Amino acid sequence: MDMLTVVDHPLLKRDLTILRDRTTAHGLFRKTVSDAAAILAYETLRSIPLAEVDIHTPLEPTTGYAIAQEVIVVPIMRAGLGMVDGFVRFVPEARVGHLGMQRDEDTHQPVDYYANIPDSVDRAEVFVVDPMLATGGSAISAITRLKEEGADRFTFACLVAAPEGVQALHEAHPNVQIVAATLDRELDENAFIRPGLGDAGDRIFGTPA
Numbered sequence: 001m002d003m004l005t006v007v008d009h010p011l012l013k014r015d016l017t018i019l020r021d022r023t024t025a026h027g028l029f030r031k032t033v034s035d036a037a038a039i040l041a042y043e044t045l046r047s048i049p050l051a052e053v054d055i056h057t058p059l060e061p062t063t064g065y066a067i068a069q070e071v072i073v074v075p076i077m078r079a080g081l082g083m084v085d086g087f088v089r090f091v092p093e094a095r096v097g098h099l100g101m102q103r104d105e106d107t108h109q110p111v112d113y114y115a116n117i118p119d120s121v122d123r124a125e126v127f128v129v130d131p132m133l134a135t136g137g138s139a140i141s142a143i144t145r146l147k148e149e150g151a152d153r154f155t156f157a158c159l160v161a162a163p164e165g166v167q168a169l170h171e172a173h174p175n176v177q178i179v180a181a182t183l184d185r186e187l188d189e190n191a192f193i194r195p196g197l198g199d200a201g202d203r204i205f206g207t208p209a
């Protein structure tokens with residue numbers, strides 16, 4: 001699956017273990033989602049373009065670098081909110097858009113309930129973040145919506161990806177780079193990722209169904 005980059009880092013392996021463990025309480029779960037997102041952001045931002053800038057050190061003029069591309073981070077709510085801090089800590093000037101989507105428990109299709117997308121999305125590098133890529137329905141719908149607003153440069157960053165979701169997202173939006181902390185085995189009959197980590201949103205916000 002070369003449309004997918006699985007970031008290989010010992011800290012991510014440790015963090016995923018904390019997240020998968022059913023005994024992890026929501027406070028540590030939320031912190032660990034943020035920490036793991038920061039590692040994904042660090043790796044993903046390697047390709048961000050830079051421009052040279054003239055600055056003065058206390059001793060002499062020199063050349064430095066500034067990020068030359070507008071960055072927009074778009075969490076898919078709720079669970080994607082847990083990854084925003086991990087991304088914007090490295091790019092504090094980034095704008096943050098929001099897309100609210102809730103998967104219908106029976107059909108597994110995403111139902112939209114909120115959208116707020118910055119006007120500059122058409123000239124930005126857009127990082128869509130959500131811990132879980134299961135069937136791919138939510139990610140596909142989010143990126144379709146962002147394309148309607150004019151966006152055309154995307155990375156989709158998640159913690160746990162299912163092979164079914166990677167395939168579906170790639171087929172629907174072949175130009176989207178997918179970055180994950182792990183590629184898990186499969187979806188189960190409820191479209192939950194196995195082994196997975198359960199319902200990411202409920203575990204981040206401490207609201208088990």
Ligand SMILES: O=P(O)(O)OC[C@H]1O[C@H](OP(=O)(O)OP(=O)(O)O)[C@H](O)[C@@H]1O
Nearest residue numbers: 077078079102103134135136137138201
């Ligand atoms: O790839 P898919 O099959 O679309 O599934 C993944 C989606 O499901 C979860 O959200 P959920 O609907 O549980 O909403 P929540 O974030 O409010 O918990 C998850 O955070 C993704 O958004």
Ligand SMILES: O=c1cc[nH]c(=O)[nH]1
Nearest residue numbers: 134192193198199200
């Ligand atoms: O395993 C899954 C699938 C969808 N949403 C989740 O939060 N977890």
Ligand SMILES: [Mg+2]
Nearest residue numbers: 199200201202
């Ligand atoms: Mg959920």
